[in-house]
Amino acid sequence: MKMSILGLVSALALTTSAVAQEAPEEITIGYLNLVNAQLVTKNLGLVQKYMPGVEINYIKVGGGGDMLRAIAADQIDFGGLGNPPTAIGVARGLPIRGTMVLNMLDFVEAMVVRTDKEIKSFADLEGMTIAAPFGSTTHYLLLQALADEGIDPASMKILDLRPNDIALAWSRGDIDAAWFWEPNLDKTVVDGGNIFMTSGIMAQRGYPTWDVGVVMNEFAEKYPDYVELFIKAECEGIDYWINNPAETAAIIAEELELSLPDATRMMRGTGMVPCSEQLTGLYMGTEEDAGGFVDTLIATSDFLVSQDRLPESPSRETFEDFLVSTWLENVVAGE
C-alpha cells in the first residue's frame, strides 16, 4: 500500500514537472539499418544539439516489419518506414503520423542474382529460390515486377529472410537471387552476384519506393515543438549529406563499418531530398495540397490488398491525414 502511494506521488510529480518544462525526459529514435542521412544526424549528434538536456536513445531496426512491431509495442517515439510498411501501419490504425521524407530509394536497394545462373529476365527466375524481407519495400517491388510481367510468383520459391540472414544464406549458396538493401547487398555482389534490377529502375516504371519519418501520435500531441526540433535536426543532416559528400561518406563508413569506396557508392544509390523540396508535389506536398506520397501509399495499399496482406485499403483522406506537412512547413519557414 505504502509502495503504491509512493508510486502515485512520484508519478504525479513526474507529470507536473513534464508539463512545467514541456520537454520530454528522453526520446527514442528507431532508425532503419540502411544508408541515409539519419546516420549523419546520429553521428553528428544533431538531435542532441537541438534538444539539450534530453536523453537521446538510438535503436537500430532491421527492417519495416520489425519497425511496425516496435511502433505497435510503443517502444519508440520516432521511426522510419518504407511505403509498404507505412501503408500496412496506417491501414491497421497504428497511432503514427508521417513527418518528412527520409530518403528516396534508388540502387541502394536492388535485386542481386547469382552470376552463374544466367538470369537475364524475370521469366528466368522460374524454379529459382529468391529471398526478400516480407512486408518491406523490396518484397513489394518483387511481387509488383512479377505481376507486371505476368509471372506467377508460385513458379519460384520466394523466401522471407531478414537482410543479414540473406547475406548468410547467399554465402552458403542456399538462394539464387535476393532483392534487399545495403549495407548487406554488397556482400552478395562481391560473392558471385550481379545486380539484375534496382529499386530506382522500378521508380522510373512508376513504382517509387521511399522511407518516411514517423512520429508516435502521443508524443506529437504532448511535445509538438520537439517534433519540429527533430525534423530540423534531420533536415540539417540531409543538407550536410548534400553539401559534404566526402565527409558524409566517411561518416557512413564509420557507422556501418564499411570501406570508404563502398560507402561512397551506397550513398549515390540513395536519393536525398532537401527539406524545402519535400513540400513540393512529388513528395510530401503541403498541408493544403498533398503530394505524390499519398498516391504511392494508395497504390501500395491497393497492391497489398490484392496480395491478401491487408483486409482493405484506407481512404485517400486517411493517408492525407497521416502525412502531416505542418511541422516541416514550420521548419522550412523558420530557416
Place this chain on the structure above:
Amino acid sequence: MKQTRPTFAERLKEKYLTRSTYLSMTTVIVMFVAWEFVTATGLANKLFLPAPEAVWRAFIKAIVSGYQGNTLQTHVGVSLLRILVAFFAAVLVGIPLGILMGLNRDARALLSPIIEFYRPLPPLGLYTLLVMWLGIGEESKFALLFLAGLPGIIITTTQAIWSIPPIYARAAQALGAGSWDLIRHVYLPAAGPTILAGMRISLGFIYTVLVAAEIVAATAGIGWMIWDAAKFLLSDVVIMGLIVLGLTGVALDMAMRKIGDWLMPWEAKTKQ
C-alpha cells in the same frame, strides 16, 4: 448390499464429468467471457486484441481459402510433422542415452557437460549457428527442435534410472535376469512414469521454439503463419494461430498420457 456394474453412461459420467472437468471448463468460459467483454466494450484496442468473432472469422478464412498460399490444415500439418519428427528423434536418442547415463557414472560424467552447456542457451542464439552450419532449409529447423527436446528427456531418464532402488536389480539378477531383461523388465517399468513426464516436458520445449524455428525462410507452418501475420499486423490471424497451436499441444499431451496409461496400466491404477 449387492453391487451392480455401472452402466456405460454412468462410467462415462464418472470418468469425464468430474469436479476437475467442471472447474477447468469454468476457467475457459471465464476467460472467453472476459475476452468478449473487453473487446465489446472497447476497453481493449482492436489492433492488439481483436474480438472473438474476428478471430473465428480468421479461422474459417484460413481453413477455406488459406493463408498466403496454404490452408490452415497444411500449416498445422507441416508444423506437426516438424514437431513429431524432432520429438521422436529426441526420444530415440534421449532415452537410451539417459539409461546409459543413469546406469553408468562414467557415461554421465562424459556426456553431462555437453547437455548442461547447451541446455540454457537461448534458442535464437543457437539457431543462428545452426543456420550457418546447416542452411536455411529443413535441416536447421529439425536440429533446433531436436536440440530443444533432447535435454528434458535425457535428464529425466537419467534421474529416473538412477533413483531406482538397487535391490530391484539385484533381486532380478538373483532370479537369473540378464542385462537386457533388467532394462526391459526392471528399469523401464520402474522409470517409465518419470520418463513419460520428461517426454511431456520435452514436447513442451519443442513447442516453445517452433515459432523461432519457422522464422527463418519458412513458407508454411503454423509458427511461420503467426510470425508473418504479426509483420502485417494481422492480430486476428496471430491470435487464431496461437490458439490452434495451443490446442494441438494439448491434444498431443493428452495422447501421450493415454499412451502412458496403456503402456503402464499399473501407474494408471494407482492414480485412481
